[in-house]
Amino acid sequence: MGSDVAAGFSCKPETGDPEKPILFAAAQIFICAGERCRSCHPGDLAGSVRELVKAMGCDNGDDRIKVTRTGCNGACRYRAFAYAYQNGNAKSYSRATSFSAWKRVHEWTDEQWKELISSLREGRVSEALREFRVEDKVYY
Numbered sequence: 136m137g138s139d140v141a142a143g144f145s146c147k148p149e150t151g152d153p154e155k156p157i158l159f160a161a162a163q164i165f166i167c168a169g170e171r172c173r174s175c176h177p178g179d180l181a182g183s184v185r186e187l188v189k190a191m192g193c194d195n196g197d198d199r200i201k202v203t204r205t206g207c208n209g210a211c212r213y214r215a216f217a218y219a220y221q222n223g224n225a226k227s228y229s230r231a232t233s234f235s236a237w238k239r240v241h242e243w244t245d246e247q248w249k250e251l252i253s254s255l256r257e258g259r260v261s262e263a264l265r266e267f268r269v270e271d272k273v274y275y
């Protein structure tokens with residue numbers, strides 16, 4: 136995300152940033168950029184969401200939210216598809232929001248993305264996004 140890359144690598148930062156350890160995040164949002172989902176949002180949706188995360192000040196520190204672009208997740212029927220995991224060690228972690236899957240995210244406004252980001256940081260289930268949530272089952 137804008138860092139200089141070490142020689143011989145495609146994404147290893149040349150200089151590590153302690154505020155952005157590469158594998159740490161309080162939550163991570165995965166946005167599908169597979170062919171079928173991309174046909175719904177030909178632009179760079181993950182890049183746009185990263186900009187929102189940054190504008191909200193959620194790109195640094197202990198409550199960092201990370202956004203990752205993925206290939207096909209085998210869930211094309213929900214296009215455009217996205218999902219999120221919370222870090223089990225995050226202070227906002229809750230079992231109810233540890234995983235969430237989302238459909239038709241290409242229809243989302245910036246406000247709806249901000250709602251997802253806020254709800255992940257606060258560890259709450261978003262009622263405002265309920266119509267887009269893909270039903271999931273938690274196995275105990």
Ligand code: FES
Nearest residue numbers: 167169172210211
């Ligand atoms: S292309 Fe997105 S789930 Fe298949």
